[in-house]
Amino acid sequence: xxxxxxxxxxxxxxxxxxxxxxxxxxxxxxxxxxxxxxxxxxxxxxxxxxxxxxxxxxxxxxxxxxxxxxxxxxxxxxxxxxxxxxxxxxxxxxxxxxxxxxxxxxxxxxxxxxxxxxxxxxxxxxxxxxxxxxxxxxxxxxxxxxxxxxxxxxxxxxxxxxxxxxxxxxxxxxxxxxxxxxxxxxxxxxxxxxxxxxxxxxxxxxxxxxxxxxxxxxxxxxxxxxxxxxxxxxxxxxxxxxxxxxxxxxxxxxxxxxxxxxxxxxxxxxxxxxxxxxxxxxxxxxxxxxxxxxxxxxxxxxxxxxxxxxxxxxxxxxxxxxxxxxxxxxxxxxxxxxxxxxxxxxxxxxxxxxxxxxxxxxxxxxxxxxxxxxxxxxxxxxxxxxxxxxxxxxxxxxxxxxxxxxxxxxxxxxxxxxxxxxxxxxxx
Ligand code: CMC
Numbered sequence: 001x002x003x004x005x006x007x008x009x010x011x012x013x014x015x016x017x018x019x020x021x022x023x024x025x026x027x028x029x030x031x032x033x034x035x036x037x038x039x040x041x042x043x044x045x046x047x048x049x050x051x052x053x054x055x056x057x058x059x060x061x062x063x064x065x066x067x068x069x070x071x072x073x074x075x076x077x078x079x080x081x082x083x084x085x086x087x088x089x090x091x092x093x094x095x096x097x098x099x100x101x102x103x104x105x106x107x108x109x110x111x112x113x114x115x116x117x118x119x120x121x122x123x124x125x126x127x128x129x130x131x132x133x134x135x136x137x138x139x140x141x142x143x144x145x146x147x148x149x150x151x152x153x154x155x156x157x158x159x160x161x162x163x164x165x166x167x168x169x170x171x172x173x174x175x176x177x178x179x180x181x182x183x184x185x186x187x188x189x190x191x192x193x194x195x196x197x198x199x200x201x202x203x204x205x206x207x208x209x210x211x212x213x214x215x216x217x218x219x220x221x222x223x224x225x226x227x228x229x230x231x232x233x234x235x236x237x238x239x240x241x242x243x244x245x246x247x248x249x250x251x252x253x254x255x256x257x258x259x260x261x262x263x264x265x266x267x268x269x270x271x272x273x274x275x276x277x278x279x280x281x282x283x284x285x286x287x288x289x290x291x292x293x294x295x296x297x298x299x300x301x302x303x304x305x306x307x308x309x310x311x312x313x314x315x316x317x318x319x320x321x322x323x324x325x326x327x328x329x330x331x332x333x334x335x336x337x338x339x340x341x342x343x344x345x346x347x348x349x350x351x352x353x354x355x356x357x358x359x360x361x362x363x364x365x366x367x368x369x370x371x372x373x374x375x376x377x378x379x380x381x382x383x384x385x386x387x388x389x390x391x392x393x394x395x396x397x398x399x400x401x402x403x404x405x406x407x408x409x410x411x412x413x414x415x416x417x418x419x420x421x422x423x424x425x426x427x428x
Contacts (some may be wrong), residue, residue: 006180009037015421023058031407040411051236052402056089056394057228061308066315069093070230077318083107086165086390089228090313110166111187111196114144120147121178124293130175130382131260133156137171138164139253151400160248162392169330172382173200194219197386214325215373220381221322222366226387228394230391232307234259238392239399243365243408248396255392257383262302263385268363271303272377275336275343275367285342293352303364306346310357317363326359326372340368 004015007026014037017029027050034040045136058067066073075083080094087095087103090229095103120137141163142149148160174184177200183199195211198219203209229235242251259265278288291299306313327337344360347353363384367417372381399405 001144008036009039012037019053021053023060026103029162031106033308033355034411039415042413044060044233051231051408052239052399054230054398054402055092056396056398057230057391059230061306061310064309064311064314066229073225073314074318077221077224080224082220082227082387085224085227086393089390089394090161092359104173106162107166107193109226110162111170111189113167113170115172116182117144118174121174121184124178127179128175129260130172130179130379131256131385133175133178134168134171134385135253135256135260135381137175138168138256139250140320141167142249143250151242151245151247153255157397158246161397164248164252164389164393165267169373170200170385172379173197176201176376176379189232192220194223198258198373214329216321218326219373219401222319222369222383223387225318226366226384226391227364228388228391230346231395233264234388235392235395238396242396242399243406245407248393249363250419251396252321252389253391255388259385259388260381265362265381265388267302268367268380268384269377271367272336272371272380273362274302275339276341278339279335283339285339285346289343289346289350293350293406301343301347301353301358302354303360303367305356306361307360309359309361314358315362316360316365319362326369331374332372336371337368340364 002017002019005018006016007016014033016033018026019029020026030041041049056069058070059065059358068076068085069092071088071094083104084095084100087100117137117220119139120140124133124136139140145160145163148156149247150156150164170187177184183205185203185205187196191195191199191211195213195216198211198216199209205358210268231239233335234255238255239253241254242248261268275290278285288301292301292304326332327334344364347358353359366383367377367380370383371377376382397408
C-alpha cells in the first residue's frame with residue numbers, strides 16, 4: 001500500500017499517493033489532483049516537477065553523483081567508449097562483444113549522407129550558425145527516410161537510431177567545412193567514431209591527415225560525459241515533441257534547437273566568448289566577478305552554476321583531469337587558459353559563489369579543451385549535441401515504450417483579461 005500525502009483544501013482532505021524511486025527519492029503523484037480537487041499545480045521552470053519515471057540516468061546534485069543505467073560516470077568515462085555508452089543508454093545494459101560489434105557496424109555503415117543533402121548547405125546564407133544547420137538537416141532526414149517515421153515499429157525506430165548516430169558527425173563536420181569554404185570530407189569507415197569526426201573536420205584532400213590519438217580519446221570522453229543528463233531542457237524538448245508521436249528525426253531536431261540557447265548547450269561557447277572579452281579588456285578577472293555578483297548587472301559568469309548540481313559537477317572533475325592531456329602538450333599556449341584558471345580560483349573561494357553553490361560546470365572546462373583541439377567556438381554546442389544524442393534517443397524511446405505514455409500538455413494559470421466585448425476600430 002503506497003504511503004499517502006494529505007492535502008487539505010476548503011475543509012476537505014484529499015489523499016495523494018507518494019511514489020518512490022529506486023534510490024529513495026519521493027514524489028507526490030498528482031495525476032488525479034485536478035479531477036478530484038479542481039486544482040492544478042504551479043511550477044515555472046519545473047523546479048519541483050517530475051515529468052516522468054525514468055530508468056536511464058540518476059543524478060544527485062547535492063552529492064555530485066551521476067550514474068548512467070546505474071554505472072558511475074567516473075567508471076564509464078575511464079573504461080567505456082562513446083559507442084558502448086550509447087548502447088548502454090539506449091538499450092539499458094552494457095552490450096556483449098557481439099552486440100557491440102553489431103551496433104558499431106550499423107553506425108559505421110550509415111555514416112554517409114544522401115548526396116542531395118549537400119545541396120542544403122549551398123542554400124544557407126554565408127556563415128550560418130552550425131546548430132541551426134544541424135537541426136535543419138537532422139529534421140530534413142525525415143524527408144529522406146520516410147519509411148522510418150513510425151514511432152511504434154521497432155525495426156523502423158532501430159534504423160532511425162543507427163542513421164542518427166551515424167550521420168550527425170557527418171552533418172556537423174559538413175557544416176563546419178562549408179562555413180570556411182573547404183571541400184566536404186567523406187567519412188572514413190576504418191576509423192573510430194571520434195577519430196572519424198576529427199578527420200572529417202580537419203582533413204584536406206591535398207594532404208594526409210592522421211587524427212591525434214590523444215585528441216580522439218579526449219573527444220570520446222567528452223562525448224561520454226555529455227551523453228545524458230536526465231530531464232534537462234533539450235531532453236524534455238525531445239520528449240515533449242515525441243509525445244505527439246512525432247518521429248525521432250523531428251524530435252532530435254527540436255532537441256538540438258533547445259540545446260542551442262546560452263543557458264544550456266550554448267554555454268560552452270558563451271564561456272570562451274566571456275573569457276575573450278575579459279582578455280580583450282585587460283584581463284581584470286576581479287572586475288568580472290564583481291559584475292556577476294552585482295544584483296543590478298545582468299552579467300553572469302558563464303560556466304558557473306547549475307540547475308541541479310549544488311556541488312562540484314562530477315563531470316567537471318573528470319574533464320579537469322583530462323584537460324591536461326591536451327592543454328599540457330609542448331608548445332600549446334593559450335592566454336584564455338590563464339584567465340580561466342584565475343576565474344576558477346577566485347570564484348570557487350568567493351562568498352557569493354560559495355553561498356549560492358555556484359561551482360564551475362561541465363561547460364567551463366569543455367570549451368577550453370575544444371579550443372585546444374582547434375574546434376571553432378560556434379561548433380562547441382554542436383559537440384554537445386553529438387554527445388547528448390544517445391541520451392535524447394534513449395529518453396525518447398523510453399517515452400514511447402512507457403505504459404503511461406501521454407501527449408505532454410501542461411496547464412496554465414491564466415492571468416490575462418477576463419471576457420470583454422470586442423471594440424470596433426473607430427472606438428479604440
Ligand atoms: N553567475 C552569477 N550569478 C549566478 C550564476 C552565474 N553563473 N548562476 C546563478 N547565479 C545566481 C542568480 O543570480 C541567482 O541569484 P539570486 O538568488 O540572488 O537571484 C542564484 O544564483 C540562483 O540562480 P538561478 O538563475 O535561479 O538558478 P537556475 O537554476 O535557474 O539557473 C543556470 C541555472 C545554469 C541557468 C545558471 O546558473 C546560469 O545562468 N549559469 C550560467 C550559464 C551556464 O553556465 N549554463 C550551463 C549550464 S550546465 C550545462 C547544461 O547542463 O545545460
